[in-house]
Amino acid sequence: MHYLLLAISAILVSNIILTRFLGICPFVGVSKSPKNALGMSGALIGVVFMSSIISYAINRYLLEPLDLGFLKLIAFILVIASFVQFVEMFMKRYIPSLYKSLGIYLPLITTNCVVLTVALDVAGTSVTGSLLNWGEMLTYSAATAVGYALIIIGFSYIQLRMQNSTLLPKPFKGNAIALITAGLMAMAFMAFNGMIV
Amino acid sequence: METKQVKKKSNNWKIFSSGIITSNPIFVLFLGMCPVLATTSTFSSAFGMGLAVIAVLVVTNTLISLIRKLVPNEIRIPVYIVIIATVVTIVEMLMYAFMFDLAQTLGVYLSIIVVNCVILGRAESFASKNTVFHSFLDGLGTGLGFLLGVVLVALTREIIGTGGLGFNNPLTGIELFHVQLFPQQFAISLFTVSPGAFIVYGLLTAAFVAINAAYKDRQEKKAKALAKVAQAGGNQ
Numbered sequence: 290m291h292y293l294l295l296a297i298s299a300i301l302v303s304n305i306i307l308t309r310f311l312g313i314c315p316f317v318g319v320s321k322s323p324k325n326a327l328g329m330s331g332a333l334i335g336v337v338f339m340s341s342i343i344s345y346a347i348n349r350y351l352l353e354p355l356d357l358g359f360l361k362l363i364a365f366i367l368v369i370a371s372f373v374q375f376v377e378m379f380m381k382r383y384i385p386s387l388y389k390s391l392g393i394y395l396p397l398i399t400t401n402c403v404v405l406t407v408a409l410d411v412a413g414t415s416v417t418g419s420l421l422n423w424g425e426m427l428t429y430s431a432a433t434a435v436g437y438a439l440i441i442i443g444f445s446y447i448q449l450r451m452q453n454s455t456l457l458p459k460p461f462k463g464n465a466i467a468l469i470t471a472g473l474m475a476m477a478f479m480a481f482n483g484m485i486v
Numbered sequence: 487m488e489t490k491q492v493k494k495k496s497n498n499w500k501i502f503s504s505g506i507i508t509s510n511p512i513f514v515l516f517l518g519m520c521p522v523l524a525t526t527s528t529f530s531s532a533f534g535m536g537l538a539v540i541a542v543l544v545v546t547n548t549l550i551s552l553i554r555k556l557v558p559n560e561i562r563i564p565v566y567i568v569i570i571a572t573v574v575t576i577v578e579m580l581m582y583a584f585m586f587d588l589a590q591t592l593g594v595y596l597s598i599i600v601v602n603c604v605i606l607g608r609a610e611s612f613a614s615k616n617t618v619f620h621s622f623l624d625g626l627g628t629g630l631g632f633l634l635g636v637v638l639v640a641l642t643r644e645i646i647g648t649g650g651l652g653f654n655n656p657l658t659g660i661e662l663f664h665v666q667l668f669p670q671q672f673a674i675s676l677f678t679v680s681p682g683a684f685i686v687y688g689l690l691t692a693a694f695v696a697i698n699a700a701y702k703d704r705q706e707k708k709a710k711a712l713a714k715v716a717q718a719g720g721n722q
Contacts, residue, residue, distance in 0.1 A: 310523035363571040460696035472684030
């Protein structure tokens with residue numbers, strides 16, 4: 290039950306895009322076609338899940354015992370950058386079809402703030418109020434990435450409709466209307482607020 | 487984004503001002519949008535975030551420009567990221583030491599300046615190609631443009647959302663002033679929470695685009711009129 294609540298809270302109640310405003314650039318930029326959004330979110334779920342496992346392990350078994358907590362940021366960003374590079378090389382060699390379909394999105398993920406934030410979250414105490422255990426960490430990182438995927442895939446279909454709209458005033462075309470639509474989506478997601486007390 | 491090398495000394499002002507208006511990171515380039523939405527619920531926190539970004543951007547731009555000839559081209563991005571992460575860690579620690587309340591409000595958004603595209607974007611497109619002084623100016627200008635953008639969004643949100651405006655001293659966290667512009671019962675509190683952030687940013691973007699288009703139109707009309715006058719003069 291505890292894990293289910295944790296997952297629902299990460300996916301719906303405090304959704305990483307709509308209530309925590311993370312990963313907005315790809316949200317507005319990449320999700321212009323559903324196909325791109327799918328590729329991006331697939332790659333992101335994998336990278337978030339794996340890199341938070343590595344970051345969590347490094348923090349718990351290396352940085353904390355040695356009292357090097359202040360190196361968290363530098364250590365994690367290095368882990369993420371090299372992990373993404375590694376995944377890219379691995380896929381290019383062994384799964385070329387998937388590599389082709391993900392294309393440019395994989396290297397872009399390094400600078401996606403979702404990955405770094407989830408890594409910092411699982412190493413800190415902000416999620417449940419105390420240090421996470423392995424189960425909580427796995428649930429939280431997977432659920433956050435799924436919440437991200439949910440929104441950017443859904444939003445990409447809305448963007449398709451907006452691009453074909455002829456009623457839109459000129460200055461609103463592009464990013465402006467995308468942001469306002471995201472605001473309306475966020476309003477709808479506020480309804481989940483009362484779900485978990 | 488400009489990639490050409492700037493050499494002339496008279497261009498100093500141009501480098502400094504382009505980051506503020508013509509290539510404003512927030513309303514024109516759309517780089518680093520997360521903090522614009524996340525830290526603008528009050529004027530004080532937006533101002534603090536802007537200051538932190540200026541500090542990081544000026545130092546990283548200068549440092550990267552200093553070592554631009556030493557770094558091999560293939561590994562430049564990882565090198566830049568490590569430098570940026572180090573500077574952000576230092577700024578974060580300083581802020582927790584001297585501006586504790588502000589740092590606590592900004593929380594994780596302070597750490598993720600590391601992956602803010604403005605910083606890496608300026609390092610890659612400007613500091614890696616230009617002289618130290620020019621890079622310093624560019625960092626300062628782009629940082630100021632960022633500060634102005636977040637402050638604009640924050641002012642709109644705080645005034646509509648609470649009906650007033652307050653400012654806390656960043657060093658002590660004590661409120662310096664608070665003005666109530668209209669009674670709180672008429673304020674729309676939606677603007678202080680997440681949907682308001684998106685909507686205000688969207689509306690301001692549209693306004694910025696409209697103003698820019700109108701300005702360009704006028705410039706073109708002026709040029710056309712001038713050309714006409716010149717032509718008439720030539721015909722005489």
